[in-house]
Amino acid sequence: xxxxxxxxxxxxxxxxxxxxxxxxxxxxxxxxxxxxxxxxxxxxxxxxxxxxxxxxxxxxxxxxxxxxxxxxxxxxxxxxxxxxxxxxxxxxxxxxxxxxxxxxxxxxxxxxxxxxxxxxxxxxxxxxxxxxxxxxxxxxxxxxxxxxxxxxxxxxxxxxxxxxxxxxxxxxxxx
Amino acid sequence: xxxxxxxxxxxxxxxxxxxxxxxxxxxxxxxxxxxxxxxxxxxxxxxxxxxxxxxxxxxxxxxxxxxxxxxxxxxxxxxxxxxxxxxxxxxxxxxxxxxxxxxxxxxxxxxxxxxxxxxxxxxxxxxxxxxxxxxxxxxxxxxxxxxxxxxxx
Numbered sequence: 001x002x003x004x005x006x007x008x009x010x011x012x013x014x015x016x017x018x019x020x021x022x023x024x025x026x027x028x029x030x031x032x033x034x035x036x037x038x039x040x041x042x043x044x045x046x047x048x049x050x051x052x053x054x055x056x057x058x059x060x061x062x063x064x065x066x067x068x069x070x071x072x073x074x075x076x077x078x079x080x081x082x083x084x085x086x087x088x089x090x091x092x093x094x095x096x097x098x099x100x101x102x103x104x105x106x107x108x109x110x111x112x113x114x115x116x117x118x119x120x121x122x123x124x125x126x127x128x129x130x131x132x133x134x135x136x137x138x139x140x141x142x143x144x145x146x147x148x149x150x151x152x153x154x155x156x157x158x159x160x161x162x163x164x165x166x167x168x169x170x171x172x173x174x175x
Numbered sequence: 176x177x178x179x180x181x182x183x184x185x186x187x188x189x190x191x192x193x194x195x196x197x198x199x200x201x202x203x204x205x206x207x208x209x210x211x212x213x214x215x216x217x218x219x220x221x222x223x224x225x226x227x228x229x230x231x232x233x234x235x236x237x238x239x240x241x242x243x244x245x246x247x248x249x250x251x252x253x254x255x256x257x258x259x260x261x262x263x264x265x266x267x268x269x270x271x272x273x274x275x276x277x278x279x280x281x282x283x284x285x286x287x288x289x290x291x292x293x294x295x296x297x298x299x300x301x302x303x304x305x306x307x308x309x310x311x312x313x314x315x316x317x318x319x320x321x322x323x324x325x326x327x328x
Contacts, residue, residue, distance in 0.1 A: 049217035053217060054222045061312070133297065134295055135214040136293075137215055137216060137219070139219070140213050159307075162314050
């Protein structure tokens with residue numbers, strides 16, 4: 001299974017790289033879709049159907065909106081030559097990636113092997129959640145019972161996002 | 176570019192319109208199924224809410240924005256969204272009124288494991304979070320469409 005996930009992740013990285021360098025914006029959007037749908041297959045292989053359902057629906061809707069935006073504006077990317085500031089930021093990005101990779105390599109040795117071992121908190125959830133919440137789907141039990149504050153925060157984030165979008169995209173009120 | 180503006184206003188061809196009329200109801204029902212069975216099968220308020228919003232977005236994209244009175248729709252969806260979040264907060268506060276004084280307390284009887292009506296408050300939270308997610312994604316989409324219309328006038 002690890003080999004399959006590695007192949008899919010490699011495809012996702014290729015899609016993301018193509019999306020940055022594509023000249024046609026429509027094909028860049030489709031290449032972004034490869035990343036999203038590859039993630040769906042990874043979630044299914046890792047036995048997380050809840051996440052896979054949410055990811056596939058959200059990915060489809062965001063792809064539709066992005067395709068509509070590209071069809072409505074221009075399909076060609078505007079090319080700008082990198083200036084001094086652009087070189088400085090790309091060098092900083094590469095340095096940051098190297099440093100992060102180094103520390104990630106160090107921390108890998110203390111972690112459990114992939115797919116084995118549960119945290120103390122997680123094993124507590126797995127043993128007692130069904131009896132305590134009465135919900136057959138463990139994920140929903142955790143989301144709405146043990147981590148209710150988390151869900152309330154997510155709902156509030158959505159409300160704030162809608163408020164922001166409606167405030168920015170009003171024309172009649174601005175005049 | 177004028178062709179695409181026409182698509183947004185007037186909608187797509189007859190084949191697309193008929194197919195979406197057949198499919199949108201099924202997608203809506205599937206969203207309701209995912210929400211209501213959220214505590215039994217994978218899925219829940221978030222996934223089902225996005226599915227319901229997807230049914231509306233499909234209809235609007237296929238039939239064009241002239242088809243419905245979109246400004247009224249946006250009013251309705253924002254009202255539903257705020258109402259659903261308020262009800263979810265009231266449900267959470269109701270845990271402080273009944274039984275032990277804990278926010279987000281699951282004070283309704285649990286029922287038998289695996290039945291449709293079980294798990295106490297969890298299905299109620301699922302339903303209202305589903306309404307909230309559907310309404311908020313729909314109102315973001317409607318805000319984009321209405322902005323586009325107002326700019327092209």
